Amino acid sequence: MKKTKFTIIDAGIIVVLLAVIVIGIKVLGGNYNSGETKEVYFTVLATKQDAGVSEVVKAGEKVSISFSEEAYATVLGASEEPYVEMQLNEGKGLYFQHEVEGKSDVKVLLKCDAKISDTKIANGNVAIRVGEEMPVCGKGYTIKGYVVEVEEGQGEE
Amino acid sequence: MDKNGKIFGKINIIDLAAILIVILAIVGITIRFTSIAAENVNQKTNFTYVVEIEDIRMYSVNALSKKGLATDKQGNVIGEITNVEYDKMIKQLVNENGEQVKVTTPLRYVAKVTLNAEGKDTDSGYFVGENTELSVGSSITMYTKYSNCSGKIIKVQKQENQG
Numbered sequence: 630m631k632k633t634k635f636t637i638i639d640a641g642i643i644v645v646l647l648a649v650i651v652i653g654i655k656v657l658g659g660n661y662n663s664g665e666t667k668e669v670y671f672t673v674l675a676t677k678q679d680a681g682v683s684e685v686v687k688a689g690e691k692v693s694i695s696f697s698e699e700a701y702a703t704v705l706g707a708s709e710e711p712y713v714e715m716q717l718n719e720g721k722g723l724y725f726q727h728e729v730e731g732k733s734d735v736k737v738l739l740k741c742d743a744k745i746s747d748t749k750i751a752n753g754n755v756a757i758r759v760g761e762e763m764p765v766c767g768k769g770y771t772i773k774g775y776v777v778e779v780e781e782g783q784g785e786e
Numbered sequence: 787m788d789k790n791g792k793i794f795g796k797i798n799i800i801d802l803a804a805i806l807i808v809i810l811a812i813v814g815i816t817i818r819f820t821s822i823a824a825e826n827v828n829q830k831t832n833f834t835y836v837v838e839i840e841d842i843r844m845y846s847v848n849a850l851s852k853k854g855l856a857t858d859k860q861g862n863v864i865g866e867i868t869n870v871e872y873d874k875m876i877k878q879l880v881n882e883n884g885e886q887v888k889v890t891t892p893l894r895y896v897a898k899v900t901l902n903a904e905g906k907d908t909d910s911g912y913f914v915g916e917n918t919e920l921s922v923g924s925s926i927t928m929y930t931k932y933s934n935c936s937g938k939i940i941k942v943q944k945q946e947n948q949g
Contacts, residue, residue: 638801645808653815674845715892720882722889748857748931759849759933777845779932 664746668782675774680733683707693766700755702741709733831907832945839937849933856928862915865901872897
């Protein structure tokens with residue numbers, strides 16, 4: 630069998646291919662920045678829930694915070710206050726506010742470890758930002774709300 | 787080509803084909819990702835622009851007030867927040883007497899967020915990030931470390947040329 634020679638051309642091709650792969654990953658990979666891991670405290674507000682629902686949310690419970698991703702957090706506490714509906718009366722040019730019987734605004738305080746960069750706080754692929762829609766899924770219940778507060782805790786030792 | 791399949795006795799035809807493929811790939815990627823640059827005379831330019839975000843709660847105002855970098859959905863930086871101002875959310879409507887009245891929406895605010903960004907001044911417009919056009923009146927969704935929100939660009943100012 631004829632012996633295969635490794636030429637300078639082959640070496641050049643390998644170098645160019647590696648350069649193309651590196652550039653391709655950099656260009657197509659976006660601004661990936663894993664960031665440092667820290668504990669993050671955040672609050673999910675769910676409006677117009679059935680009154681008393683906060684009682685099923687237990688402090689210390691591990692809950693899922695995404696329907697599609699593997700992301701979990703620990704419940705620190707839950708509270709609720711009467712849901713107040715606002716209605717605009719255009720004829721009078723006034724807003725009317727009234728409490729809706731049997732309905733509450735529920736706030737769930739949670740904590741989890743998250744990767745923190747300059748542009749994002751994320752638990753896995755789940756971004757934790759004010760305004761993000763987020764479920765709190767525990768044993769026997771699911772509350773759908775929005776993140777309304779985010780605070781960074783201490784970094785990992 | 788000689789009997790060993792080499793051109794001029796040095797370069798293998800397979801090597802030559804591989805080199806051509808690599809060159810084509812590089813050219814293709816360059817054209818794909820710099821098409822705007824190829825068509826227009828680009829200049830890196832600093833922009834200051836203002837995004838108005840209506841009908842938001844104080845939670846969002848507070849999160850925006852932490853400032854920092856803003857990105858598009860893909861994570862490309864579209865600016866840095868330098869100032870956040872907010873006011874009560876006011877709606878104008880005509881009441882039952884036919885009078886125009888201003889009504890303050892309880893617990894809702896309108897925020898004006900000022901951002902600085904390095905972008906491109908092209909023949910087709912001003913761009914920041916990967917391909918976000920800065921155009922007064924257009925909608926923009928921005929993601930910061932602490933918040934996400936959508937608003938309308940109400941002011942765009944080109945700062946200076948950097949050559």
